Every structure is written in C-alpha cells, then in structure tokens.
Amino acid sequence: MLHTLNSKMKTAIGGALVGAFALLAPATQASADADLTGKKVIFVPITMGISLTEGWARRMREHAETSGYTVDIRDAAFNTGAMAELLAKAISDKPDVIVVHNPTVQLLARQIKQAEAEGIKVLQLNLQSNQPSSAFVGANWDRIGREIAEDIVKECGEGSGKSGKVAIIPGQLTAADSVMMNAAAMKVFEGHKIEVVSNQASDWEPEKARQITATVLQQHPDLCAIFGHWDVHTMGAGNAVKDAGLADNVMVYATGGGDDVACKAVEDKVLDRVWSYDADGQGRDAGTMIDLLLQGAVTADGSMLSVESPMKIIKAGDSYDASLCWKM
C-alpha cells in the first residue's frame, strides 16, 4: 500500500527545521564547514538531461560546495533495470546519504529499506516509494490532483455551460505522481458530473500525447479540458489542440518543474494552466535537507522528515507572470 504522509506534524517539523536552518544559514554553515567535509552523497535520478533533475543537481552541488561534502550522480537514463543496479552499487559504496528519485512506488522499496538498515540515510526526492525512509522533499501530488480537478470543475462543471468532458493523460499509470493525482482528481470529479472520456498514458512522450489527443478530439469535439500529468508530454497534447483550432475551447492543464520552457508554452497558448512545484526551489530544499541529515537531524519519534514543495500556479491571461518560472 502506498505510503502517505498523513501527519501534518511531520511536515511541519521538517519545514520548521529547514526554515530554521535557512534563517541561521551563515552561522550554521560556518560551523558545518568542518563537520561535513569529506561526507559523501550519491544522487540516483530516473534520468539526467531534463531540466527537473539538472535543476535539482545544480542546487545540491551548490550546497555541497559550500559545506565541503561531495555529490556524486549516477544517471539511470530512464532505464529502471539500470537504476536498481546503480542503487545497489551506491549502497555498496557506503555513502552518508543517498538521494533517490523513484520511478514507481514499488521498484526501489526493498533497496531503500536495505540502505536505511545499513545506516545510510535515504532522501526521496519528489516521487515517493511505498517504503518510508529518513526524509522526503517534494510535491504533494494529492493536493495538486485535487486542486487541478477543482479548477476543472469550476471551468467545465455544472453552470459553466461546457460539456464537462475531460481527458486525462498520465505519464505511466503506475508512477507515484500519476497514481496519487488520478485518485485525488477522480474523487473530486465524482460528485460534480465531470465525465472522464479518456485516461491513457503517454509514457511521458509528447508525440504519443499528441496522437491520443488528436484522436480524442475527433470523438469529443466538445472536450472541455485536458489534464496532463507532466508539462513536457502535455505540450504534445496542447499542440494537437492548437492544430485542431480548439485552443480557445479546450483548457490544457499540466504539472511540472516550472522552468522557462513551461512559461514559453503558456505564452504560446500550448498550455493554459501549469501547477509548478518549482524544481529550482525543490533543489534548494533538497540541499538543505541533505545538510540537516548529514548533521544527524531526526524527528523526535524517528519518523520521516518531510518538506512539501510550495506550489506556483502559472496561468495564461491577464494574471500571467513570467517571473514564476526559473531558468537553468
């Protein structure tokens, strides 16, 4: 069963620790220089070469340079088999902290447990596993799914004069974010006469999302909204909407790390609304969390330290603000 962080207290404790650290940064870092020198951190992302992970890595490296520890990156390049091997190798290297970016809720659960049992602290970044560990920094997918669904209800539900038809385009149905966002959105849609006419995964590929959307638009030309689970593949869907001449009728929603490409897509009317979890800010939070873990931070009851990423909502129209996006 999916591990969820029910206790707001844990989040509050984690947030307070990170906040306190940020406020006391000069003094703490001065003393941390000596303490953290020579410590070793290994980051195992799903892939490098995308703004999300490159943005995280940049901020984590900045923290490492300031505090004198090392961050070693083991790139799985979208290969889940290689990822499990890289994590096994990382555990055998006995670092102080391992940062993992889980492709699914199950894949790395056993290895995360093994690492923790061997005294290696595991920070899960943005995508959670079933297996709890020392810390989590990332988006609250349940909240994003719920908020986007509520916005869709407002735009397409009863009283809006629209059809209430929605197409969902997840990345993969078993990915942690898709599982949580779908569950949260469906709960909202149930009571508001929203009809989900399509729920097909794009495998995170823009071209697949485009083909699915072009086909669905033919069957449902009165489609009201598209809810894409990642801004990059949703751009393919947005292009299909634009090519069909329906950009003014179909709202295209997405979530993502919120780099300048997302803002460009909103400017080009490829995406209408993006719930950004601000990958740049997440990288900074991850760096701070690593600093804390290396200094031995734990919660009073030994449960998972957790920091929820604040959301930035990028909307087309009069309220559009390009400064909400970050640049690599």
Place this chain on the structure above:
Amino acid sequence: MADWKTMINRGGPNTKLLEYVVMAVTVALVVVFSLTVDGFATLGNAGVILSNSASLVILSCGMAVVIISRGLDLSLIAVMVAGATTFSVFINADYPASMAFLVTLAAMALVGLANAWLIAYVEIPAMLATLASAMLVTGLFRFTILRGEFMLLLSKSSPAVVFLSGNIMPGLSTPVALMLVTLAATMLLLRAMSAGRTIYAMGDNFQAARLSGLPVRTTTIVVYVFAAFTALCAGLVSSAASGAVDFRTVTNGTLLFEVILVVVLGGIPLRGGRGSVRNIIVGVALIAVLRNGMTLMNFTSQMQDLLKGLVLIIAIVADNYLNPRDTETDTVGDL
C-alpha cells in the same frame, strides 16, 4: 492443405495470402469499429488516422526497402531522432531552414553510408551492424548536439515548424504530402530503377545476385542511404507535429517494433526478395485502424501493446506457415 492455398493465390506467391488475411481483418475492424465506437466513422477521424500514420508510413518505406534486400535496419529510429535533433538545433538557432535541411541531409547520408559500409564491405550481419550504429548514433547525437539533454522542444511559431505541421494546400497537410512523396519515391526505386531490380535479386538469393555480377555492394549503399533519408523525413514530420524531439523514442523501442510489425503484417517476408508499396499500405492500414479504435475505446497503453504484440505473433506464425523455408531460402545468419 496446399490445394486451398494454391486456389486462393492462383499461382501467385504465397505472400499474397497473408496480405489478403490482413486486408480482410482491417476491413472487419473498420466495420466493427464503425458500428460500435462512437466517432470512428467520420471524415475527421479518417483525417486523424491518416496524419497520425504519416511518420509510420514514411519509416516503413525505408524499412521495407531494407528488408526486401534481405537486410534489417535497427538504427532507423535512432537516425530519425538524430536527424530531427540536428535540424531542430539549427532552426532554434535561427539558421535558414534550407541550410539546416541540407546539413542534416548530409549528416544522415553519412550515417546510412556507414551502415552500408559495415554491411557490404566489412561484411557484418545487418542486424548487428545497425544495432551497434543505433547505439553509437543515439549517444553521439545526444551528447554532442543536445549536450546530454533527452529532449529538445521546438517553438510552434518557427516558420519551418509551421510549414512541416501545417497544410501545403487546402485539405492536404504537409505530413500527408511527404508521406505520398515517400511512397512514390519507394515505388520508383523498386519498380523503375535498376537498383530496384538488384534489391529484389539480393533478397531472393544474395549469393546468386553477387555471382551473376550484380552491383550488390553499391546497391546496399543505395538501400541504407535511402532508409536514412526516410528516417530523417519521418523525424521532421513527427517532431514538428508534437513540438518536441525526444530521445526516449529510441530507447523505449516501441516505434521500431511498430515499423517491423507493419512490414511483416503487410506481407513482406523478413528473408526479403518480395514486397511492394502496396504491402506497406496494407500493414499500416491495420495498425492505424487498430490503434485509432483502441484509443477511441480508451484502452490503456499496456493493453494496446499487448494486442499489437498478439497481432505480430499471429502474423509471424502465419508468415512462417504460408511461406515455409526451403533449402534455398533458409541460410545461416538469416532472420
């Protein structure tokens, strides 16, 4: 048992039987989907089926020519993405589209040449040579041109992108026009050029073709360079439509699987020597109708893969049964 097959084929090659089976299944699917799936039997949906199939048809033309010559090009999708990447990098840097196209064309011709050289002159089996070149091309282009990035996003406002994803004339989109041009070029190569006759001869009996003095090495160059050009064309069409060049198209492998599926389903045997543009159209028609119907019925992508895999297995078993190997065609290293 041989009697009914002979009766249906009326003395023609057995491959036609598979072609007829696939055509019958396609027609049956069209009828079933038209009656049961809301929105299938519309003119608009026919247009979507056509435009969504454009890049698959273009790639299948390249793969079909290679397979008819008794080869295999596993680097086709890598070349497609590498070509689209090179072109897009120039376009994003505001270079003229004509210059970007010529440079990309030259680069892809080099990749095709390298494949052909490995196969015809170094005499490495086509499957191994193109598998290795697929990895090399993916790594090289991703790290030298994209500097490690997995994806390149294209602006839909760029004139080249607007041209490639728009309409060339009312009612005819550029992707569909390029698809028709590629089909015509393939037909021309196979039917009207001497290289085409050599391609069939190579597929039919490579050793006999070589011993009788046919230019098998230079024809291999023509085959793999042609395949590289079709891959580039497909790359331009699909990246302009989706606004992105994505290297995961190479790494997840499903598109390569679909291209081989189309060629085999259309009735072109993997051991070569037979097949034409008609076979490509028959193969694509089944896959395109199946994909469109499954999407309209809201099948998950896993279920779609499962059904397509099942169709491929049935086609290969049928191919094996209808075209049994004999001592002449069953050679060492053959697929």
